[in-house]
Amino acid sequence: MGGRMRNLWHLLLSVQPSRALVDEKFSVRVQNALPAQWLTVHALLHSEDGDDWEAFGHYVTDAGGDVNVTKDPSLGGTYVGVEPMGLLWSQRPVPGSRPGLRFTKRDVQTPTQVRLSVYQGHQSEGFMDRAVLASVMVERWYMAPGVRRVNITEGGVTGTLFLPPGPGPFPGLLDLWGGGGLVEYRSALLASHGFASLTLNYLKPVQVKNEYFEDAYRVLQQHSQVCRRRIGLVGLSSGSSMALRTIYSNVIQPRCLVCLSATHVQPVGGTIADFFYKIEENLKKSHYNEENQLIGRNVLLPMPTDTSKKVDVGRLQCPLLLVVGEDDQSWPASESADDMREMMERAGNSHLLTVLSYPRTGHLIEPPYSPHCRASKFNAPTISPNKFMILWGGEVAPHSHAQEDAWRKMLDFLRENLYCSAD
Amino acid sequence: MSWRSCFYFLRAAHKTLYTLQEQLGLLGRSGIRPSSTMAQTVTPILSVLPTRGLVDEKFKVALENLPPRFPVTLHSLHQSEDKDYWEAFGYYVSDDRGRVTVSQDASLGGTYTGAEPMGLLWSMRPVPGSRTGLRLRKMDVQSPMVVLISAYKGHVFEGFREQPPMASAVTERWYMAPGVQRIDIRERGVKGTIFIPQGPGPFPGVLDMWGGGGGLVEYRSALLASHGFVSLALDYLSPKVAVADDQSLVYFEKAFNIIQQHPQVIKDRVGICGLCLGASVTLNVAAYSESVSPRCCVCISGSHVLPAAKSLSYVINDGYKHMDKLLVDEQNRMVWRHAILPITTNPDEKLDMGRIKCPLLLVNGDDDQSKATVESAEDIAKMMRAAGNEHLLTTLNYHDAGHLIEPPYTPHFRASNFIIQHLQQKVLVLWGGKTKPHADAQEDSWQKILSFLREHLYPCPSSSIPQAKL
Numbered sequence: 007m008g009g010r011m012r013n014l015w016h017l018l019l020s021v022q023p024s025r026a027l028v029d030e031k032f033s034v035r036v037q038n039a040l041p042a043q044w045l046t047v048h049a050l051l052h053s054e055d056g057d058d059w060e061a062f063g064h065y066v067t068d069a070g071g072d073v074n075v076t077k078d079p080s081l082g083g084t085y086v087g088v089e090p091m092g093l094l095w096s097q098r099p100v101p102g103s104r105p106g107l108r109f110t111k112r113d114v115q116t117p118t119q120v121r122l123s124v125y126q127g128h129q130s131e132g133f134m135d136r137a138v139l140a141s142v143m144v145e146r147w148y149m150a151p152g153v154r155r156v157n158i159t160e161g162g163v164t165g166t167l168f169l170p171p172g173p174g175p176f177p178g179l180l181d182l183w184g185g186g187g188l189v190e191y192r193s194a195l196l197a198s199h200g201f202a203s204l205t206l207n208y209l210k211p212v213q214v215k216n217e218y219f220e221d222a223y224r225v226l227q228q229h230s231q232v233c234r235r236r237i238g239l240v241g242l243s244s245g246s247s248m249a250l251r252t253i254y255s256n257v258i259q260p261r262c263l264v265c266l267s268a269t270h271v272q273p274v275g276g277t278i279a280d281f282f283y284k285i286e287e288n289l290k291k292s293h294y295n296e297e298n299q300l301i302g303r304n305v306l307l308p309m310p311t312d313t314s315k316k317v318d319v320g321r322l323q324c325p326l327l328l329v330v331g332e333d334d335q336s337w338p339a340s341e342s343a344d345d346m347r348e349m350m351e352r353a354g355n356s357h358l359l360t361v362l363s364y365p366r367t368g369h370l371i372e373p374p375y376s377p378h379c380r381a382s383k384f385n386a387p388t389i390s391p392n393k394f395m396i397l398w399g400g401e402v403a404p405h406s407h408a409q410e411d412a413w414r415k416m417l418d419f420l421r422e423n424l425y426c427s428a429d
Numbered sequence: 430m431s432w433r434s435c436f437y438f439l440r441a442a443h444k445t446l447y448t449l450q451e452q453l454g455l456l457g458r459s460g461i462r463p464s465s466t467m468a469q470t471v472t473p474i475l476s477v478l479p480t481r482g483l484v485d486e487k488f489k490v491a492l493e494n495l496p497p498r499f500p501v502t503l504h505s506l507h508q509s510e511d512k513d514y515w516e517a518f519g520y521y522v523s524d525d526r527g528r529v530t531v532s533q534d535a536s537l538g539g540t541y542t543g544a545e546p547m548g549l550l551w552s553m554r555p556v557p558g559s560r561t562g563l564r565l566r567k568m569d570v571q572s573p574m575v576v577l578i579s580a581y582k583g584h585v586f587e588g589f590r591e592q593p594p595m596a597s598a599v600t601e602r603w604y605m606a607p608g609v610q611r612i613d614i615r616e617r618g619v620k621g622t623i624f625i626p627q628g629p630g631p632f633p634g635v636l637d638m639w640g641g642g643g644g645l646v647e648y649r650s651a652l653l654a655s656h657g658f659v660s661l662a663l664d665y666l667s668p669k670v671a672v673a674d675d676q677s678l679v680y681f682e683k684a685f686n687i688i689q690q691h692p693q694v695i696k697d698r699v700g701i702c703g704l705c706l707g708a709s710v711t712l713n714v715a716a717y718s719e720s721v722s723p724r725c726c727v728c729i730s731g732s733h734v735l736p737a738a739k740s741l742s743y744v745i746n747d748g749y750k751h752m753d754k755l756l757v758d759e760q761n762r763m764v765w766r767h768a769i770l771p772i773t774t775n776p777d778e779k780l781d782m783g784r785i786k787c788p789l790l791l792v793n794g795d796d797d798q799s800k801a802t803v804e805s806a807e808d809i810a811k812m813m814r815a816a817g818n819e820h821l822l823t824t825l826n827y828h829d830a831g832h833l834i835e836p837p838y839t840p841h842f843r844a845s846n847f848i849i850q851h852l853q854q855k856v857l858v859l860w861g862g863k864t865k866p867h868a869d870a871q872e873d874s875w876q877k878i879l880s881f882l883r884e885h886l887y888p889c890p891s892s893s894i895p896q897a898k899l
Contacts, residue, residue: 173596
């Protein structure tokens with residue numbers, strides 16, 4: 007009958023749900039193995055850029071021959087301990103990949119497909135050459151069913167608007183990224199949580215004017231499915247800088263601001279072009295570590311006392327959520343948050359401020375379960391060499407836990423300020 | 430506003446997009462702002478998780494951000510492939526924190542009552558004004574069933590199209606898990622569709638047969654493959670599929686062999702699953718085939734009262750010769766259960782269940798109006814007891830469930846249109862069952878069917894003898 011050997015081939019691997027939003031948890035179970043059997047659970051995905059990413063955990067089945075990733079500890083691999091979502095957030099490029107990769111999904115209308123597999127024993131390499139005992143495919147989506155994607159090109163504004171399903175109207179969000187063109191995935195996810203979210207392309211070849219953000223704000227306000235008095239701003243990195251600049255705008259009156267990996271240190275009163283010129287100047291002054299990675303944070307330190315060099319957050323009139331990675335190597339996010347708190351305490355509006363500060367967490371605080379990126383290639387045309395590595399910081403597990411916690415708190419904050427609060 | 434003109438369904442690449450504005454005859458078109466701004470009215474936050482699930486997965490529907498003690502109606506809407514609209518709804522009152530949690534709170538009325546996490550699906554019925562005798566079935570299993578879940582103010586029982594909901598969410602229900610392959614089978618005269626689970630395999634196999642309605646019904650096979658079984662949905666009644674008079678079981682043996690010989694199937698782990706006429710065929714093959722031996726069999730709403738080893742057309746014609754026992758009730762629905770009652774004592778008129786050599790699971794509803802399945806099951810037990818193979822038999826009887834015991838959370842229909850294939854006659858057939866017990870039976874029996882198939886087709890590493898009893 008070929009009993010014992012054959013039994014290894016009758017493992018059942020199940021993942022529920024098999025199709026989920028990117029921020030939804032899943033439950034991974036292995037059943038029908040032998041008791042106290044050593045197994046490796048492996049995740050593999052093929053990115054849009056053609057790179058392979060993988061994660062894996064080492065498990066031992068229980069007396070019933072089962073592994074439940076939600077409850078059982080991984081004893082080794084790319085993550086350890088009880089980590090229900092470790093197979094996603096601990097992913098890294100497979101050995102032999104190009105250096106400096108960062109995982110990004112550009113087409114949000116299709117899912118990311120991840121193959122989960124079970125291997126015999128505790129394996130750490132050579133997965134492509136080993137026999138797989140069982141595998142399933144799961145889909146991870148940025149867009150919930152019914153979310154609509156609308157290209158925006160009116161009023162000189164270039165962006166993409168994501169609308170939740172339903173009659174509306176919905177609270178609105180202006181979603182501002184850091185470097186790199188039109189990034190849609192966070193807005194798609196935010197719309198999946200009930201916010202009409204407009205992600206903006208403001209890093210065009212010809213620098214946009216200051217009024218660009220006001221134009222975008224108006225586009226959102228005037229949309230028939232957006233509540234004109236319930237609009238917030240969400241920013242990451244230089245997107246946070248843009249969000250903080252709106253303190254000086256008479257047009258942009260957000261109900262709340264969320265600034266991830268922010269600094270308020272920027273030339274006040276200048277144009278957007280001035281802002282990016284300063285960024286590039288700072289990059290030129292930054293130093294490289296032994297691994298030839300650029301560390302940007304020190305150039306902005308110490309915190310200036312000169313008020314023309316930082317946004318006057320004492321003028322803020324709406325709640326502000328700052329999300330800080332304490333190991334941010336690119337910007338001095340912690341020091342900036344401390345300085346902002348001091349300024350607001352002096353001005354008497356610090357009750358508006360909430361700071362979420364995460365140890366061993368870096369600059370790129372993304373939606374949960376996205377692979378952590380400690381350093382990656384960054385393209386700056388005016389700096390030579392053209393492509394260099396920026397150190398973003400953070401360690402895999404703490405950074406990933408921070409992403410999960412911050413996302414949940416950010417959604418709660420947005421709901422509280424945009425859905426629940428009275429007019 | 431007409432739902433028909435509004436429910437517009439866009440498909441692109443591997444997903445579906447909907448213009449809900451059009452579905453609900455919305456605002457965006459006219460450019461008019463809703464008169465109720467968020468400042469004055471309630472805008473609850475409606476969530477359905479998972480957003481995309483398998484048909485047999487539970488979901489969680491929740492509402493937040495309502496005022497406390499606020500009456501709401503949760504409503505589900507689906508447009509079938511036949512373009513009919515189906516709906517369900519439940520009445521709720523938010524708690525002190527302004528929340529409604531469907532999996533915990535009791536519905537106070539509507540198409541279902543009580544704490545019913547999945548009531549919005551299984552209690553669906555055609556919207557008022559629909560054609561009669563409808564049955565909801567998904568024929569294209571490569572796309573999901575799309576359900577619109579909405580929250581309305583107050584307790585509404587009609588006029589859902591006359592008022593916009595407070596909030597809506599869309600959920601997809603899939604018969605195929607990601608990575609499951611679907612392959613058309615047209616070989617050796619056999620017509621069907623094979624579904625292969627994702628992964629290296631090899632896998633156990635299942636031959637899957639539907640009932641006398643004919644055609645190629647794929648959804649149960651697609652679901653079985655999503656649970657790790659290579660499954661062949663067999664078309665055995667279509668006119669083009671030749672089931673010759675003198676080759677009684679050959680067609681089914683060929684189909685069984687096709688599964689066995691598939692490179693990703695474990696040869697000695699192939700079972701058979703059948704419903705209604707398909708169940709009868711299953712018993713026939715299990716008892717009389719000399720060339721195939723299923724590892725286990727599942728018979729849903731079936732009977733052993735049919736002449737043994739005869740051709741299918743003989744069996745079908747034989748079945749209709751009892752027309753005098755077929756009643757038509759006051760609503761012009763055919764009631765067929767009496768055709769085989771009382772259960773014959775003549776051994777030539779029924780299958781010899783003493784010849785069954787593998788574990789057998791019978792799944793029946795005691796309100797089956799179409800076939801006397803419960804009485805058949807009792808007779809089967811008697812025959813097997815006398816023959817000494819009763820240890821192979823497990824019977825599940827569901828109180829107040831009807832004939833059509835389908836995968837879970839699909840709506841129940843007490844009667845529906847049916848075409849008698851060889852007479853090409855359309856009738857209204859009474860299947861029986863009461864909605865809530867029937868829904869419970871579908872949910873419970875599916876879990877037990879999967880456990881039964883896993884137990885006998887995916888062996889436990891520590892045991893080598895199949896256990897017949899669940």
